[in-house]
Amino acid sequence: MAHKVDEHVGKRIRQRRWLIGMTQQKLAEMVGIKFQQIQKYETGANRVSASRLWDIGEAMGVNVGFFFEGLDGAQSGSAASRFISGDLLEDKDAMDLVRCYYAIPQNQRRRLFELARVLSDVA
The missing domain is CATH 1.20.5 (Single alpha-helices involved in coiled-coils or other helix-helix interfaces)
Structure with a gap:
């Protein structure tokens, strides 16, 4: 069973990727992995290592903290993430x-x- 943090980080990866119009294949190429691994990250099936999360953030133009915004107890860094519900972002x-x-x-x-x-x- 996936940990809620891994699922949250995966959702944030998918949300950012959709927002900037990037495919799983393109992100995978930029990070140097197969697109299937991106799929597993996005579903929370596989945990993203710190260094890989850094690479993903660099590829998508966000800092690592972005992936934790909206998590219980985590401070939200952007106005949009403070006011947009998780359902809308999905x-x-x-x-x-x-x-x-x-x-x-x-x-x-x-x-x-x-x-x-x-x-x-x-x-």
């Missing part, structure tokens, strides 16, 4: 929407945000 469509949002140029992104805010107030 929703692939929501993650795709966030990825698309960040692909929009900054000035247009602000306008889209304002539109979303107005629409959410109406609903």
Whole structure:
């Protein structure tokens, strides 16, 4: 049975990978392992060593602490992770929407945000 910390770290790896639009294969190549190992990390079936977690963080542009954010008692480093529920972060469509949002140029992104805010107030 997987430890809850291993499962949490695996979910955070998957969430970050989805957010930046990276495949398991690409991450595996960047880290120097097979994609099946990434699958096992993401499910919590295999524990990620400290050095491997460091490499994964480097490949995905986050520090090691990112993978522990949201864990019971762990301080959350970003505003998004403090306000977004775990269920939302596990929703692939929501993650795709966030990825698309960040692909929009900054000035247009602000306008889209304002539109979303107005629409959410109406609903």
